[in-house]
Amino acid sequence: MDLNQARFNMIEQQIRPWEVLDPQVLELLSVVRREDFVPLAHQALAFVDMDIPTGKLPGQVMLAPRVQARLVQDLAVKKSDKVLEIGAGTGFMTALLAHQAAQVLSFEIDAELARQATANLQKAGVSNAKVRHADGSNGAASEGPFDVIVLGGSVAEVPQALLQQLAVGGRLATIVGEEPMMRATVVTRTGQNSFVTAQPWDANAPRLIGFAEPSAFRF
Numbered sequence: 001m002d003l004n005q006a007r008f009n010m011i012e013q014q015i016r017p018w019e020v021l022d023p024q025v026l027e028l029l030s031v032v033r034r035e036d037f038v039p040l041a042h043q044a045l046a047f048v049d050m051d052i053p054t055g056k057l058p059g060q061v062m063l064a065p066r067v068q069a070r071l072v073q074d075l076a077v078k079k080s081d082k083v084l085e086i087g088a089g090t091g092f093m094t095a096l097l098a099h100q101a102a103q104v105l106s107f108e109i110d111a112e113l114a115r116q117a118t119a120n121l122q123k124a125g126v127s128n129a130k131v132r133h134a135d136g137s138n139g140a141a142s143e144g145p146f147d148v149i150v151l152g153g154s155v156a157e158v159p160q161a162l163l164q165q166l167a168v169g170g171r172l173a174t175i176v177g178e179e180p181m182m183r184a185t186v187v188t189r190t191g192q193n194s195f196v197t198a199q200p201w202d203a204n205a206p207r208l209i210g211f212a213e214p215s216a217f218r219f
Helices: 003-016 023-031 041-043 065-075 092-102 111-123
Strands: 082-086 101-109 130-133 146-155 166-178 182-191 194-202
Touching: 003 023, 003 065, 003 101, 023 065, 023 092, 023 111, 065 092, 065 146, 065 166, 082 092, 082 182, 092 101, 092 130, 101 194, 111 130
Parallel strands: 082 101, 082 146, 101 130, 146 166
Antiparallel strands: 166 182, 182 194
16 A cells, blocks of 8 residues: 555545645644554554544544544644643544644543553654543543643533633534534633534544433433
8 A cells, every 4th residue: 555645545535525624734644644543453444534443442443534634623723732632542633733732631541542642652753742541531620721622532512520621712622412413512711601612513423431421311
């Protein structure tokens, strides 16, 4: 496989048509080697428009390239930003964020994936990101506030505990809802107690481990 051609095709045929047009994001996707973050058993799928399994449990996946790219574009990460990521996986999204931000703290609940992500980031020369093996569902309040919070999978609803860890002007991005119809959701903190929510596009994603599901019981 010609990896450079496959990467070019991914960007032009999957990512651009999904309205990812920010030149910095497109450049980032051509520089950060996605194939280096894909488990060996699935490397042939590195540039395919699909979620790639990364762990032993259902839902442990590397999100499709277009979904990751669109999330990065919508977050508009700046060089001065402090980023919190929940769900490092193998570290690809972590690497994208680190290239744009001042620093990234990423939580990964699976010990083996946390080790893989750390090794992958070191191999890629990323020095401003740290992967921590822990349940990140409650964030890291003692280390906030954060300018950007991103969740690497879906949740039933936006966690209020994480919104409170945003700096004013900060953005949180995740995928919210129930299959078959979930929405990418970006929440911006506009003041001490004020938030603005946008849901610009549809995307399904596996549930993040550790986040509460709403009760199915209704009066």
